[in-house]
Amino acid sequence: MTTPLIELHAVSREYGEGPPALDRVSFSVRPGEAVAVLGPSGSGKSTLLNLVAGLDRPSAGTVTVDGVRVDGLGEAASARYRRAKIGMVFQFFNLLDDLTVADNVVLPAQLAGMDRAEARARAADLLGKLGVDRHARAYPGRLSGGERQRVAVARALMNRPALLLADEPTGALDTASGEDVSALLTELNAEGQTVVVVTHDLALARRCTTRTISLVDGRIADDVSAEPAR
Known part of the structure; x- marks a missing residue:
């Protein structure tokens, strides 16, 4: 049996008074899966992402x-864990406007201590693969939303992460750009990249994942595997 890449066991997260943001959540994700975590605002999606990314700690339970x-x-x-294991893609890109596209992509490798020449070569390869290499010397503000998200994906993949986390990756994009990013995530998963997409968009989940975990009030309401609509 394949060892899970992600395993949450009885995870809860409380913030002071009131109901918990997550309440005894347990699930696992196998290497190579594409999973969407669905739910309305306040369902616990962002809390779950932060726990997996090591940006927050659970009040109870374990995250492996x-x-x-x-x-x-x-x-x-x-x-160090995030640099080595996690690539993150955000709704609003989180690119540094005073760095060129190439420098944005190289940055995670520099922080991880990768050789400069190796980092530059990998960044060039990723930008070429994702179709934005012609913008390598441009600044992010000159690019369209879809192009900026492709640069953000390149940056997320720079250190060859075991897990790609995408937080509402099409939320700030127009329909056409959103479909392009969905197709990109599908392609990356087909190549073996484990992907977890946190979203409220059921259509996005159906396009680029094969499993949906639905959260309601901090609990798993549904966990369904199916072939995506592509």
Whole structure:
């Protein structure tokens, strides 16, 4: 049996008074899966993503990713974990406007201590693969939303992460650009990349994932595997 890449066991997250953001959530994700975490605002999606990314700690339960007990990491170890294991794609790209496209993509490798020439070569390869290599010397503000998201994906893949986390990756894009990014995520998964997409968009989930986990009030309401509509 394949060892899960992600495994959450009885995970809860509480913030002071009131109901928990997550309430005894348990599930696993196998290497190579494409999973969507669905739910309305306030359902616990962002909290779940932050726990898997090591940006937050659970109040109870365990979070294990690629053999690492993420819930037990300190701040410095969490940062190293993200550099080594996680690629993150955000709704609003989070690119640095004062760096060129190529420098944005290279940045994670520099932080991880990769050789400069190797990092530049990998960045060029990723930008070419994702169809934005002609913008390598441009600044992000000169690019369309879809192009910026492709650059963000290149940056996320720079350190060959075990897991790609995408937080509402098409939320700031027009329909055509959103479909392009969905197709890109589908292609990456077909090549073996494990992908978890956090979204409220059922159509996006159906296009680029084969499994949907639905959250309601911090609990798993449904966990369904199916062939995506492509």
